[in-house]
Amino acid sequence: MINTTPVTERSISEMDDELLPVPTHRLHGPAHFLGLYAAEHVAATEFVIGAAFVAMGATIQDILIGLLIGNTLATMSFWLITAPIAIKTRLSLYTYLDQNMGEKFSRFYNVANVLIFVAISAAMITVSATAVRVLFDIPPQIYPYPTNVYFVIIAASASVIAVLVAYYGFNVLSEFATICAPWLMVMFTAGGMVLIPSLNETLTGYTTLSSFSDFVNLAGTTVFTGTNAAGEPGIGLWEVIGFAWAANTFAHFGLIDMALLRYAKKSIYGLCTATGMMFGHYIAWISAALMGAATAYLMQLSIAVVSPGDVAFYALGATGFVIVIIAGWTTANSNLYRAGLAAQAVVPSVSRQRVTLVVGAVVVIASCFPFIYRSILPLLTYAGLILVPVGGIVFAEQQIFPRIGCKSNWHRLKGVKNNVPALIAWGISLVFGFGLNFLNIIPFVYLFVPTWLVSIVAYTLLAKRYGADRSWPEAEKREQEFQKQVEAYHAVLAEKERHVHVRRATVSIKIIRAIWIVIGLIVPAVLAWRVLFHSPNIYDYYVNRELFYDLTIWCTVIYFAFAWSDLQLSKRLQRSGQSSGAEVPAV
Amino acid sequence: MRSNSTLNNMMSLEEMVQILNSLLRCGTALCICCVASLAHAQATITIATVNNGDMIRMQDLSEDFTKDNPDIKLNWVTLKENVLRQRVTTDIATKGGQFDVLTIGIYEAPIWAKRGWLVPLDDLPEDYDVEDILPTIREGLSVDGTLYAAPFYGESSFTMYRTDLFEKAGLVMPEKPTWAFIKDAARKLADKGNEVYGICLRGKPGWGENMAFLTAMANSYGARWFDMDWKPQFDGEAWKATITDYVQLMKEVGPPDASANGYNETLAQFQSGKCAIWIDATSAGQFVTNADSGVADRVGFALAPDKGLGKSANWLWAWALAIPTESDNKDAAKKFVAWATSKHYLELVASKGGWSNVPPGTRTSLYENPEYQKAPYAKITLASILAADPKHPTVEEVPYTGIQFVAIPEFQSIGTAVGQRFAEALAGRITVDEALGNAQWVTEKVVERARFLKRGQAAQ
Incomplete structure (x- = not known):
């Protein structure tokens, strides 16, 4: 029997904000989510996933249409599945599971998260290490295992540094990550633009494309050829749709993004995820694929084994090293942190330091194996398959139970330690999902759909059997009391936070901001535009490309220097505003 | 009964051995058939x-x-x-x-x-x-x-010339002409007013177009694309002499808009009688002497010219x-x-x-x-092909093979880029020095970047 008394009777104001629903006054409008998702979905993984589609042999038509459909499905999943539950509960999934699924379920969930986040962290560190290998004259690592001791040393050293930074300097690096997003978006797009003329020249003898159909022909002949890395017919439209949809299953069907969308005023803001899907998972994937194909052609290597470091260097010059290291490291940092937290939740008796060190040691070893980053797309798909039933179980509680006379929070009301139906339903779903995978009846990218449905049906039936449709008047009354206390606390909080004193940006901050926007973002974009549209022949192409390479690295330095200054000055201004008490409307 | 039975059993054993034997033979035959049919699978x-x-x-x-x-x-x-x-x-x-x-x-x-x-x-x-x-x-x-x-x-490349025009001008084409002779003869034979040009050469940019000819010509002038450290050599005197002579000669006695002429365009000009001398692929021999050619019976053949440095301007x-x-x-x-x-x-x-x-x-x-x-070009074609040495294409030592190209993957794009600058010089839009400077820059940049990217690859 679990005792919910501490939650309801503890002083609400003493509780960690994470354990309470998000107060109404902290909710955000659509602009926040448009920006947030655009930034969230442009990471180092995009280099690898773009190339993976080429290696799997998709055709250009399937890519253009399939990614559009798949990403539309993903956006709709955020809108129709994740956002309504996030808005209804206003909790993160971790808190929801902690409060409604019992200790064991949360522990299993955290174990799965540790494994997934460790794999993603290791993959991203390997991606960063590939950028450094050229500087040390190390051969490209084309096999699943490392073939050069120096590569092992570099990957392991990068991991050790990443683990230490994640442990001691997580906040600094995650703050730094927030300023990377606009730059990453520009660089991903620019990289593809810079290499299109070169690819076109090898095929047609011309550097210019006169129409979109020219682009389709070029990409179809050189990049998305319909033949996979083994020379066999590649994946089709259904698989492309499935991969695009499944790439974020743990975020939408698996509900991890409740953590972000719980701040949305309306569930329709779930559609704002389209910026991430349509930029990061459409333009950036296609751009990364173009870059990968051009580099593979130049290096005469298979795109299946060409490394992100080489791709980025060829597409973006010295800036390429920076993009791979930064994109890889910032992605690894947040995932290492998540892995550490999840691991700590699994073994709360062991100190955080020791847990992080153990997780870090695993990451160090895993980062030496290039097959992990090359398998990122299937890895994300299978990770989704493991976590999707959890989303299905929560979906059943929040959307099905109220309609069939069951209580959404029946487990908490009942007061039992473990939510056995949830544990069994998850187990059944995993056996079902991986069983289907073993039988190879449907493409593995779609396994999450029937698995999700099975988890809903299994949990609904089992929970009903365990008494989800019963009443617990006393506990329900206690819950209502608790909700009232939360509402009262939020009202006080809202009153307090309505008078947050923020100063408007000073002239100097505005100048700094203008500098990083113009020099850091607009100038490289214009230079890339010049390479693509103003290179009438291969010589002019090289002139424009070298100019892009030479200037963009300095634009990058200026971007980071000024964007960081902007961030720090804005923070300082905010702090000084708070202490001076000048009143301006909250932002 | 017992003995009979034993006999019966013994016979059964023999029969069994026979049956096994037969089965073995059948099996072997079946295997042979299978192997045979597999061998004949299409x-x-x-x-x-x-x-x-x-x-x-x-x-x-x-x-x-x-x-x-x-x-x-x-x-x-x-x-x-x-x-x-x-x-x-x-x-x-x-x-x-x-x-x-x-x-x-x-x-x-x-x-x-x-x-x-x-x-x-x-x-x-x-x-x-x-x-x-x-x-x-x-x-x-x-x-x-x-x-x-x-x-x-x-194919290789050789010199094709109009025997009637040579005869009229009192010139005799040597079997191994020098560049000095070719330049002199082209100037003497030119009759621009009647659309007869002293010399026709490729001008259209491309690694397989003007650069095939110019690289072979440069080899005979003692030039090379790279030194032994892979440093481009367009800033040397040999390249300057090559491009200067080429541009000057073409401007003086070549056809107009020569920078647009590739192999096909020049072949058409020669066939229609507009060229006194043409240095190009040996495969053109059959086309300048067949029924499509207006000068079929007035064409002579000689080796590609040289400059006395030991290398002719012929390719392979x-x-x-x-x-x-x-x-x-x-x-x-x-x-x-x-x-x-x-x-x-x-x-x-x-x-x-x-x-x-x-x-x-x-x-x-x-x-x-x-x-x-019996084909008039056969003997010179053979001699040209036999004279080509792709392993030692230049007067000075080089780290690459290939005569009219450099056998590295990047050559296609740098060859075309350099060809574009030389075509610009031929068209008079930039100077020879500018074109050579551009060639040096682009070759340096592309090779440097490609070689940097491939660091460590050779170690694999």
Whole structure:
């Protein structure tokens, strides 16, 4: 029997904000989510996933249409599945599971998260290490295992540094990550633009494309050829749709993004995820694929084994090293942190330091194996398959139970330690999902759909059997009391936070901001535009490309220097505003 | 009963042995049948080829091969040259295994062979007569003495000239002309008012167009693309002399808008009587002397010019058939390659379309054939091909092979980029010095970047 008394009777104001629903006054409008998702979905993984589609042999038509459909499905999943539950509960999934699924379920969930986040962290560190290998004259690592001791040393050293930074300097690096997003978006797009003329020249003898159909022909002949890395017919439209949809299953069907969308005023803001899907998972994937194909052609290597470091260097010059290291490291940092937290939740008796060190040691070893980053797309798909039933179980509680006379929070009301139906339903779903995978009846990218449905049906039936449709008047009354206390606390909080004193940006901050926007973002974009549209022949192409390479690295330095200054000055201004008490409307 | 029974049992044992024996024989026979039927299973070989006249003719005549090899089916993938190069390069680099036979040039053959992408052709049938392949062509397609691609077409470059105009001007073309003679003769023969130009040379930009000619010309001037440290050499005197002479001569006595003229345009000009001298591919010999040519009976041939430094301005090119190591039908592919590049195939073409249509430049026996020797260009073509040395293309030592190209993967794009600057100089839009400066810059940048990216690759 679990005792919910501490939650309801503890002083609400003493509780960690994470354990309470998000107060109404902290909710955000659509602009926040448009920006947030655009930034969230442009990471180092995009280099690898773009190339993976080429290696799997998709055709250009399937890519253009399939990614559009798949990403539309993903956006709709955020809108129709994740956002309504996030808005209804206003909790993160971790808190929801902690409060409604019992200790064991949360522990299993955290174990799965540790494994997934460790794999993603290791993959991203390997991606960063590939950028450094050229500087040390190390051969490209084309096999699943490392073939050069120096590569092992570099990957392991990068991991050790990443683990230490994640442990001691997580906040600094995650703050730094927030300023990377606009730059990453520009660089991903620019990289593809810079290499299109070169690819076109090898095929047609011309550097210019006169129409979109020219682009389709070029990409179809050189990049998305319909033949996979083994020379066999590649994946089709259904698989492309499935991969695009499944790439974020743990975020939408698996509900991890409740953590972000719980701040949305309306569930329709779930559609704002389209910026991430349509930029990061459409333009950036296609751009990364173009870059990968051009580099593979130049290096005469298979795109299946060409490394992100080489791709980025060829597409973006010295800036390429920076993009791979930064994109890889910032992605690894947040995932290492998540892995550490999840691991700590699994073994709360062991100190955080020791847990992080153990997780870090695993990451160090895993980062030496290039097959992990090359398998990122299937890895994300299978990770989704493991976590999707959890989303299905929560979906059943929040959307099905109220309609069939069951209580959404029946487990908490009942007061039992473990939510056995949830544990069994998850187990059944995993056996079902991986069983289907073993039988190879449907493409593995779609396994999450029937698995999700099975988890809903299994949990609904089992929970009903365990008494989800019963009443617990006393506990329900206690819950209502608790909700009232939360509402009262939020009202006080809202009153307090309505008078947050923020100063408007000073002239100097505005100048700094203008500098990083113009020099850091607009100038490289214009230079890339010049390479693509103003290179009438291969010589002019090289002139424009070298100019892009030479200037963009300095634009990058200026971007980071000024964007960081902007961030720090804005923070300082905010702090000084708070202490001076000048009143301006909250932002 | 017991003894009978024992006897019966003994007989059963014998019978059993017999039955086992029979089964064994049947099994063996069945196995042999299976193996035999497997051996006769039809193999389909996919051939990636370029859409030129010679290859189209080969497809038309391929019935001759399939008739003798009913167990081999041919699947032709015919593509434009650039598309073919892209598709084939991608396929072989990624070990795709889409093709069993590849059409590749003398440029790709050594690069790919060194990377272990091609099957060595060291066990071709005895009647194939590898020794009959012209030595320079054979060397260009070999690595460490092993042939990796079998040639079906070969060419060098030579000097074609109008005998009537030479006679009229009282000039005699030496068999081995020098650049000094060519320049002098071109100036004397030019009659621009009557649209007769002293000399016609390629001007259209492209690594296989103006740069094929200019690189070969530069070799004879003592120039080279790179020194032994891979440093570009366009800032040297030899390149300056080459491009200066080329631009000056073409401006003085060449046709107008020469920077737009490639091989085809110049051939048309020569055929219509507008050129007194033309230095270009030996394969042009048959076209300037056939029925399409207005000057067929007034054409003479000589070797490509030199500058007395030991290297002539002649190049070497071959189209060849190779088998990728990823092919699942290597034996069948080898049979096809042997047929398509054999003496028998040359005779087959001659029997259907005459000796003038036979793919030239591959076999010594072709040039020993009295019928073929009747062609006025045959002797000089053979001499030109034999004189080419792709392993030592320049006066000074170089780290690369190839005469009119540098056998590195980046050459296609830098060759074309440099060609564009030289075409600009020819058109008068930039100076020769500017063009050479641009050539030096672009070559340096591209090679430096490519070599940086490939660091460590060789160690693999």
